[in-house]
Amino acid sequence: MNALALFLLAAPIAATLPLMLALGAPPAAAAALAVGVGLGASSIGLLLSLLAGSGGLLVAFDATVVLAGLLAAARLRYPHVRKEPWRPVQVLGCALLALAAGTALVAFFANAFAKPHGEWDAWAIWNLRARFLARAGADWRNAFSADLAWSHPDYPLLLPGAVARLWTYLGATPTAVPVAVALLFAAATAVMLYGALRDLSGRSPAILSALALLGTPLFLEHATWQYADIPLGFFFLATLALLAEADRWPERGWLAFLAGVTAGLAAWTKNEGLLFAALVVAVRGASALVGSAAERAAFRRLALGMCPAAVVILLFESFIAPGGDRFNEPWTEVWARLSDPARYGQVAAALATEAARLARWVGAALVVYLVLVGPAAPESRRPSYFTAAVVLLTLAGYVLIYVVTADALAWQLRSSGPRLLLQLWPSVLFAIFVAAASPHERSMPPAAIGERARRQVNRRSAAASWRRSA
Amino acid sequence: MSIALALVAAASLLPAVALFLQMREVSTAFSTATDSVSALERQISPFATALRGHAVAGYFSPRSDAKTDVAAARNRFIVQYSLAPTILVADSTQRLVVADCAEVPSCHALAGAAGLEVERDFGSGWLLLRRPVR
Numbered sequence: 001m002n003a004l005a006l007f008l009l010a011a012p013i014a015a016t017l018p019l020m021l022a023l024g025a026p027p028a029a030a031a032a033l034a035v036g037v038g039l040g041a042s043s044i045g046l047l048l049s050l051l052a053g054s055g056g057l058l059v060a061f062d063a064t065v066v067l068a069g070l071l072a073a074a075r076l077r078y079p080h081v082r083k084e085p086w087r088p089v090q091v092l093g094c095a096l097l098a099l100a101a102g103t104a105l106v107a108f109f110a111n112a113f114a115k116p117h118g119e120w121d122a123w124a125i126w127n128l129r130a131r132f133l134a135r136a137g138a139d140w141r142n143a144f145s146a147d148l149a150w151s152h153p154d155y156p157l158l159l160p161g162a163v164a165r166l167w168t169y170l171g172a173t174p175t176a177v178p179v180a181v182a183l184l185f186a187a188a189t190a191v192m193l194y195g196a197l198r199d200l201s202g203r204s205p206a207i208l209s210a211l212a213l214l215g216t217p218l219f220l221e222h223a224t225w226q227y228a229d230i231p232l233g234f235f236f237l238a239t240l241a242l243l244a245e246a247d248r249w250p251e252r253g254w255l256a257f258l259a260g261v262t263a264g265l266a267a268w269t270k271n272e273g274l275l276f277a278a279l280v281v282a283v284r285g286a287s288a289l290v291g292s293a294a295e296r297a298a299f300r301r302l303a304l305g306m307c308p309a310a311v312v313i314l315l316f317e318s319f320i321a322p323g324g325d326r327f328n329e330p331w332t333e334v335w336a337r338l339s340d341p342a343r344y345g346q347v348a349a350a351l352a353t354e355a356a357r358l359a360r361w362v363g364a365a366l367v368v369y370l371v372l373v374g375p376a377a378p379e380s381r382r383p384s385y386f387t388a389a390v391v392l393l394t395l396a397g398y399v400l401i402y403v404v405t406a407d408a409l410a411w412q413l414r415s416s417g418p419r420l421l422l423q424l425w426p427s428v429l430f431a432i433f434v435a436a437a438s439p440h441e442r443s444m445p446p447a448a449i450g451e452r453a454r455r456q457v458n459r460r461s462a463a464a465s466w467r468r469s470a
Numbered sequence: 471m472s473i474a475l476a477l478v479a480a481a482s483l484l485p486a487v488a489l490f491l492q493m494r495e496v497s498t499a500f501s502t503a504t505d506s507v508s509a510l511e512r513q514i515s516p517f518a519t520a521l522r523g524h525a526v527a528g529y530f531s532p533r534s535d536a537k538t539d540v541a542a543a544r545n546r547f548i549v550q551y552s553l554a555p556t557i558l559v560a561d562s563t564q565r566l567v568v569a570d571c572a573e574v575p576s577c578h579a580l581a582g583a584a585g586l587e588v589e590r591d592f593g594s595g596w597l598l599l600r601r602p603v604r
Contacts (some may be wrong), residue, residue, distance in 0.1 A: 038536035090473065096479050102487035115505040117551070124508055128551045136555035139525055147526075147559050150547065208478050215482025234486075365481035 008169050009180060012062065013038035015069030022072040024252035026081060028195030029241070033258065034470055035188035036234055038052045038262075039181065040265040041065055043161025044312050048167065050133065050140050050317065056164065084120040095205040100214040101190070108183060111224035116175035118182070118226030125151050126228055127178050129160035135168035143320050154321045156313065159228045178226050186223035188425050190214055191232040196241035197433050200248060200383065201376070205433040208369075212362045218422055227269050235266035236276055237426040240390060243284070244383030244434065246298055256298040260305020266444045268309045272423060277306065280388055334404050343409065347402045350413040351395075351421065353458050358421050366432060376437045384435035391424050391431065478565060484487065510545070511552040516592045521556045528564030532571065532580050545570060562586060562599075569597040 016038035020030035045061035082158035117123040126149050131194035132143030144153040163181055167173045190210045213219060223230050246252060263280050264275030281303065288299035337343060356363070375381055398420050404411055475542065503509075521527055529546060550558045558568060562584050569586075572579030572595030578588060584600040 006575055091473075093475070093479065096483060100483055100486055103483075103489055107489050114505055115507070117507040117511075123551045124547050128554055131551070131554040139555065142525060142557055146556050147557050148550070150543075171473075204475070208475065211479055211482035211546070217485045217488075220485070233506075262575075318487050331534055361481040361484050362478070365477040369474045369478050 005166060005170055005174070005177065008166050009184075012042045015066040016041065018069050018076050020258070021259050022076055023254040024245075024249075025242070025255065025258065026195055026199045026245075028191055028198060029238075029245075030190040030195070032192035032195055032234075033242075033262070035184050036063075036231070036238060036265060037258075037261060038190075039162040039231075039259075040167045040268065040309075042157055043158045043268070044074045046133065046161045046165040047157060047312060047316065051319065053138070055168070058168065062237070068129070068349070078415070080203075080352060084203055086203075090203050090207060090446070092246025093204065093211070093342050097207050097211055097214075100211055104186075104220050106221050108186070108224050111221075112183075113211050115224070116179060118178065118224075121228070122226035124180065125155060126159045126226065127163065129153070129155075129157070130163040130178070131173055131370060132165035133157075133160060134173055141320070142242060144320055146322060149322075150253075154323075156268045156270065156273075156316060158265060159231060161294045172284060178317045182226040182230065183221055185231040185234050186219070189230065190220075192234060192238055192241060193426055193430060196237075196430065197247065198201055198239075199245060201380065201434055205436065205438050208434045210367065211430050213426060215362050216358065216425065218358050218418060219425065222419065222422055227419065229423050232266055232269045232273055233423045233426050235262045235269060236394075236423060237272065237430055238262040239266065239276075239280060240387045240427050241385065241430055243280075243298075243302070244430075246301075247386075249258035250294050250298075253294075253298060253301060256301040257305040260302040261308070262305075263302070264306040264313075272394075272398070272420065274313075276390070276394050279393045281306070281387055283386065283393070331404060333406070337404050337406075338400075340403075343403045344399070347399050347413065348408060350410075350417055351399070354413075354417040354421055358418060358425060368438050370432065375435060380437075381435045384431040386429055386435070387431040392429050394424060471564055490500050497590060507548050507551070510531075510548045513594055514549060514552055516597055517596070517598060520590060520598050521553055521566065521568075523533070524556050524566055526557045528561050528567035528599075529551075529558040530562045530567050530569045530581070530586075532574050532577060551591060563601065565598040565603075567601070569599050571595040571597055579588070581589075 002415060003115075009102035013034045017030060017034040020033045020037065021027065025033055041061070042065075045058055045065070048061060049055060058091040068130065117127060129143050133140050159181070163178045164178045170177075182209075190213050193207045193213055194210040196206075197209050219230070239262045242255045242262065246255035246259065249255075263273075263277040284299050284302055288296045306400045354431050359366070478511075529547065531542060531547065539575075546558070546560070549570065553568070566589070567586055569577060569581060571580075572597065574580070577595065577597065581588065581597065581599050586601055589598040589600040593596050
């Protein structure tokens with residue numbers, strides 16, 4: 001990948017970073033969010049320029065993103081950083097994390113060199129679509145032709161759009177671009193997990209969670225395969241982590257807006273993201289109805305953040321995506337499958353097997369870890385309830401989709417089961433480490449925990465009053 | 471507590487250890503583009519120039535039915551991926567037709583029977599066929 005390609009890839013990410021910081025994201029999480037939101041915005045820019053039939057619009061869109069980033073950088077005052085002294089065990093943990101990250105990189109590049117086009121879904125769906133968008137010029141709508149029905153032309157365009165934007169600028173379609181995008185999303189997921197937990201629970205759970213993610217072979221495998229499930233898993237995690245932070249620090253309420261943006265981008269990545277975004281709205285909306293004024297304000301910001309992606313998805317569904325035939329089946333047949341208990345058993349058994357395969361040694365170690373450290377203090381573990389609720393509801397949605405599918409169920413479960421679970425895995429790790437006591441919290445006497453909680457509340461109040469005075 | 475931390479860290483590093491052991495044994499680690507998609511793409515790259523400017527072309531493979539045979543379908547999808555933005559349709563009545571005749575010695579005869587002429591022979595069973603204008 002040459003310098004121009006690197007610059008074009010980095011520009012929307014670098015421009016988005018100060019915006020993330022200005023909206024209250026802590027530095028590590030902001031860097032991860034900049035990758036997701038920056039690449040998501042770039043895919044939207046490409047779609048708008050294609051619809052308008054003007055390459056100039058793509059340049060104007062990118063220039064606007066960069067300008068917004070510069071303005072945010074100029075006004076940036078107080079990035080939120082949680083102060084915490086380093087402990088020797090954390091230094092060791094960081095060294096192990098660096099080792100795991102280095103190994104993950106070696107594995108990623110070894111696979112990317114051997115398979116630069118990725119695996120089946122990457123070349124048959126995402127990169128195929130990106131090639132059409134970048135190479136077809138005025139005939140870009142051919143990417144959604146009925147003759148390509150086997151490649152799911154109704155799937156949303158975040159991933160192919162981000163890749164095609166770079167290819168359009170370069171005037172060529174090097175495989176290094178989708179490889180780089182896949183690597184960025186995988187790295188952003190690990191950094192997001194670290195950054196959010198560093199903010200919410202401290203450095204030790206943050207290091208352990210990132211280690212656990214990088215120690216999941218299926219995660220690394222799917223990252224090198226260039227599958228959209230890794231970006232989708234990133235957006236799931238980002239949404240849930242940002243909402244947890246917005247709840248913990250009401251003075252950083254714009255994090256709920258950012259959560260809306262990432263939930264919208266999840267829906268712009270894969271159809272499963274639509275289910276996830278709808279569930280986030282439903283659960284948060286229900287809790288806002290009976291909750292406080294602050295919760296209602298957070299919900300309004302969440303909904304506002306979803307608007308840009310919702311408009312883009314509406315444009316895509318109305319003017320570009322071919323109509324599907326999946327809902328044309330008679331209801332009697334759907335009901336017959338829905339009321340067949342054997343199908344539920346088959347789905348549950350297959351998903352349980354795949355979950356065990358996904359978590360493997362890390363899952364077993366996490367169970368022992370949870371038993372040994374016990375639950376976090378009630379206030380600390382509260383965000384894990386919402387995360388767990390959304391993850392379980394999304395999983396329930398997946399189960400229902402499997403149950404009603406007209407395709408061969410065993411084949412569907414075998415081919416897509418691991419990927420669907422992988423989408424939820426980073427969020428599951430987040431929920432586990434928020435719910436578990438921090439190792440150092442566990443080793444403190446109860447009085448010390450109370451004192452630490454009091455200091456944290458004082459620090460938050462100080463930060464809030466500092467912001468008001470600023 | 472240290473046991474809990476050590477357990478999670480050790481379990482997380484297991485894939486790293488496995489990877490290093492694996493890479494020591496595999497001599498092809500870091501070899502470039504050894505997969506079937508890259509290999510097929512290299513084979514059929516001459517088609518891309520020949521099809522430039524054609525939005526649609528036919529796809530003809532007498533080997534097996536791409537609708538029922540997964541390997542044949544995979545082949546056709548890779549060819550489509552390689553030749554995008556030309557759309558390949560399983561229809562030999564198109565003006566230009568990409569023929570995948572590897573291991574099919576009678577391909578020329580089959581093409582002739584379908585009313586197609588060989589425009590170019592790219593070797594390894596890959597032919598660009600043309601339907602003569604009547």
